[in-house]
Amino acid sequence: MIGVRPRGTPACPLPCPRQQRPPATQQNPFRQRVEIHKLRQGENLILGFSIGGGIDQDPAQNPFSEDKTDKGIYVTRVSEGGPAEVAGLQIGDKIMQVNGWDMTMVTHDQARKRLTKRSEEVVRLLVTRQGLQKAVQQSMLA
């Protein structure tokens, strides 16, 4: 399979050419596509970030959301040098989709499960980034 990192190799410190982010999707300029190749650590495949949020969680405690009733899934931490950082995921990103699965109306545990499926070595995320949002908004206003 093209694009699959062989198992057991450590995370590459330099961004790999194939993982350069494709241009933002045309439908919605706020969204980014991030492709993360999972890293094998012993028995587990990890992505190297943490998530917070979910429809069963209290959205008021989410430090990253602009709208404090937003129950979406947010990236709360990105481990240094991990697959997520290499792929371009940033702290504060809101995850909209994972491999096509919607993540805007899921529980915390469901979100975690959709990211940690053992059968999947690559996850393609659709994320929204506030900084990007603001930048586009500003560029539109100007």
Place this chain on the structure above:
Amino acid sequence: MQDRLHILEDLNMLYIRQMALSLEDTELQRKLDHEIRMREGACKLLAACSQREQALEATKSLLVCSSRILSYMGELQRRKEAQVLGRTARRPSDTGPPDERSPCRGTICISDIRIPLMWKDTEYFKNKGDLHRWAVFLLLQLGGNIQDTEMVLVDRTLTDISFQSSVLFTEAGPDFELRLELYGACVEEEGALAGAPRRLATKLSNSLGRSSGRRVRASLESAGGSGGSSAASPILLPTPAVGGPRYHLLAQTTLTLASVQDGFRTHDLTLTSNEESPAWLPLYGSVCCRLAAQPLCMTQPVMSGTLRVQSWGQVHGILKGTNLFCYRHPGEASAQEDPLFTIAINKETRVRAGERDQPRGAPLTLSISNRYGGDEVTHMLQMESRGALQRWMEALWQLFFDMSQWKQCCDELMKIEVPPPRKPPPVLAKQGSLYHEMAIEPLDDIAAVTDILAKREGPPLDVPPPWLALFTEKLSTSKLPIHAPRSPSPPRACPGPRATPWGRPRTLSLDAVPRGRPPLPPRSSSSSSSGSGSPAPRQRSPPGRGFRAKARPWLQSPV
């Protein structure tokens, strides 16, 4: 008349007990004693209970116990007879001359029993709202083993009688006869029993519960005053003091090896009651079930030992079912690893001692030939000693004999699930209050949290994340790694595979309306995008959160 009957009954009980004792068959005696005690208990329960359902259950237990007692009695009589005539008790291995083989035993399982009903139009129109109900159950007998299914209530809204329970019989031979008897009782509001002699007859047929019961009743009614002690009269057992609901035999059938199949089959039922009988049910006349058999030769290893196989070397062979599994050494088999190779042993296999064109004084060999399509594959097995060769040959011949006796059961192993012991209906999990959903864990310490994170992620977290300053309350921690041992959790509808130190995500709490918030809409999987393009963000004032903030730390999970 009643007194005479009572005396006869008591004498019979005494006779039963004495016979059991005299025969010194402790196993049977113990079983008999157990059933007698159960029966007495059921009688007492029947006398004491007030509810109809209880009475039905108690009468059913009574019937089952009585059947078992009768069956044990029959067995005892046979053994007593044999003893008196000077022969030893018949055991399966003793039958016939020593070189005659007997097939191995097996386990028979009958499950998913369904009996179709055939309601007529009259049933709908004649009652005018009254729902006639019947209580039915099945009595199954194989050899001396009697088992029953659960009692099911049937009315005209059902198209079939379905029994969920599955029944298992062990130690059955391939010549088994599984007798199915369907008993039914009419469940009515009024419990009128007409006349005293009829009452007695009713009680008797309750106790005996079989065609013998009907015969007794008939003989009592016809004979009038005589104690019903004709030659065909069976043993009379003590009757319960009060008359309970009446079970009648509605249908019966006998299943044998020919009916065994790894799948559902329909068999014919012999209907034994007609429309005049009070408990008559419109049965369609067939019964659908799954009758599976597992002969011991398919589930247990028949023979094992060291072999030397041509072109494979020395292996440890285990003969089980339709295969000879060959492992490198015995440890592999117990470790449940895959065998080195497998030789098929089935009805088509040919086994021959020695080799073709064998020179004189040749080693002890066995050849096993199978046909695969057009090719014939032969394996040569070399034994360690003549004794080993004899044992293997014997095991193979026994296996072939078992296969010929158990027929279709030896083609492939039929799956049998051991049914769990029948429990009373489970108590519903308590729908607790919010407090039940809060997990109280000692991991409130942020230092402990950062320690855990440090251990997991490797590089130490010297600086706490910048957003930590935003919060005054303690934050939640990451979840435990996947391979951590599971902590015990309260019984709930949707458990997660990993233990969370902060309690499980509260998917059940969608209905719990928090203070000042509207109720949540039902979750749909095809929800449209949210978040982006939202209106001006609404800031929530921290004081408005109240106790909820403390109770619900915002979960963060590493992925």
